[in-house]
Amino acid sequence: MTTKPLVLGVLGGMGPAATLAYLARVQALTPAERDQDHIRVIADINPQAPDRNVPGSGAGEVLAEMAGALAGAGAQVLAMPCNTAHAHAGLIQRASGLPLIDMIGLGAAAAAGTGARRAGVLGTKGAIRLYREYLAARAMGLVVLPAEAQEAFMATIYKIKAGDTGEEVRAEMRAHAEALRAEGAEVLVAGCTEVPLVMGPRDTRLELVDPGELLARKSVAVCLGWEAKPAIS
Template identity: 65%
Template structure:
């Protein structure tokens, strides 16, 4: 019997659906009953995580508590930036959290890279800097003017723009990180893989959502320990 996974989603909706697709694809299953029971709160009304003044923490905590009440045994957050509120989410729910930032950072380490370039929001970059340091790795980030371009792209993707122009600019930003010394690229925002996929550049590419989905499968099927609270 696998653990029931609760997913805090909707940040944004398309990225959550992308995560769930990867979760399903990575689950070793021969029939419906082999898949992981997953309870998902797709809540696009959660305040924008990119502005702390919006105070998204209480809404995320309420979502987590409701997921526990619905039967979840363990949680995942389908948003990198929302991990800034991980402690509040765990306290509110009393459930262990499978950490996306940790999963992606470990995947970057496993490539053998010494420095990872991260395409992420400012809040997510703070988390990645800490987690990568714990893996003995350095971080490469975009210069301020290119970070602004990145944020504009993220909001365009959230509006449904997956045009060739958006894809080309995202690839150019990844190339900027490579030029800055990155030896691997982390898609540290769940919208990035919607416009930039494996094989788009010459460096190893870590999709944080895919890394999280892989860990969720392992934890829920008992292949690795449940994270400590």
């Protein structure tokens, strides 16, 4: 490496298992022959951050405080492996003065890159609102679960957060994906970082876009100088 890698700051803990999966990907995707070739990562894995799915929970203020602390500790660019929390991206960047790699943008761009016209998103209501905007900007339609099925999906997500990644939960996630396909989805976006913990490309008849994996790849590329650091939006 000819230049010193940027220091990556990670706002994590939402949930912890998804954050650890992201960090493992960053490590695995970094070409290294020795410890010193890896990216320095400063991570705040904070499961006590308020629930991003509860309006008025104060999650934004907590995330802004975390981001400011990461900047103070030496982080130079931020990543956050939680789709729903990207609703607070502006506040996070203003509080820290650092750019945040946009996971929603990465996921929407990848969905558009498949040539599909309608993307099904498995995510929280907050994440779906974000993807609706990003997909519309790419002239793509959004396919979501009906209200009752969306509630069932959230129940599955909370089982995963509680540590259940067994076959019953995996079958539930496959069923949610199939429901989106039946509704007309042509590509599937894992719009919640818990989804890939129990479902991979072989578990759905749709092409699966994993924004968490895309975020890890982008994080490595930016920190190693392969791609430009994003601007603060």
